[in-house]
Amino acid sequence: MMKIRAYITLFLFILYCASLSAQSIKMNVLPKDHYKAYVDGSDTVAVVSLRDIYVFPEIKFKNKKEQQKYTKLVRDVKRTLPYAKMVYETLIETYEYMETLPTEKERQDHLKRMEKELFKEYKPELKKLTFSQGKLLIKLIDRECNQSSYNLLKAYLGSFRAGFWNIFAGMFGASLKTEYNPHGSDAMTERVVVLVENGLI
Numbered sequence: 001m002m003k004i005r006a007y008i009t010l011f012l013f014i015l016y017c018a019s020l021s022a023q024s025i026k027m028n029v030l031p032k033d034h035y036k037a038y039v040d041g042s043d044t045v046a047v048v049s050l051r052d053i054y055v056f057p058e059i060k061f062k063n064k065k066e067q068q069k070y071t072k073l074v075r076d077v078k079r080t081l082p083y084a085k086m087v088y089e090t091l092i093e094t095y096e097y098m099e100t101l102p103t104e105k106e107r108q109d110h111l112k113r114m115e116k117e118l119f120k121e122y123k124p125e126l127k128k129l130t131f132s133q134g135k136l137l138i139k140l141i142d143r144e145c146n147q148s149s150y151n152l153l154k155a156y157l158g159s160f161r162a163g164f165w166n167i168f169a170g171m172f173g174a175s176l177k178t179e180y181n182p183h184g185s186d187a188m189t190e191r192v193v194v195l196v197e198n199g200l201i
Contacts, residue, residue, distance in 0.1 A: 054194050070188070074201060076133045077140075077192045083126075084140035087152075091145060135174050139189070143180040150176035 037046050061067040094114070101107045129137070142148045182190035195201040 052198075054198065054200075056191055056195075072132075073189065074192050074196075076130075076136050077189065077196055079129070080133050080137040080140055081193060081196060083122075083137055084144045087141050088144040135178075136189070138174060138176060138178050139180045139186060140193070142178065143182070143190075143193070148177050148179055 037044050039045075059070065061070065097110070098107055101110060138149050141152075145152065180186055180189075192201070
């Protein structure tokens, strides 16, 4: 129970710090292609955007335990991926809104209000996460934000305090410096994430 509470505290803290560090992160937004056709000489060529198609090899489970492990991974990804995406969305939205505030005091007041709202809204749901889901969430935050939870904390709190929170997480068998490796140790997780994102499982 203590481990779960620790993860709830860490996640809410990371989410809050993500919103804080957003003001110091430059967002690169790629322009969308609005053309439905283009002229090539005397020809008009239609432009059609097709959905990406993902093809994975069939999974052959060696035994029932392996199959159960995969089923659990699917369940955990479906449970935690929305929260990881929410951290990323919060990062962008906060950055954009902070740019409209003229003074530092207004920015700090906004961040304090956001902190209260985040804790109030998400604490009840995060209490339901299991220990393994908490560890997975740390990895998925790195996947979505392209930076670890540790770096999000470091951007706002500095190296010393970020290090303290990482040591705290280490007491529960986790690391905020954990990086997502979609082509290595997290290949199966990446497969599940892609399938979930495309509504295929």
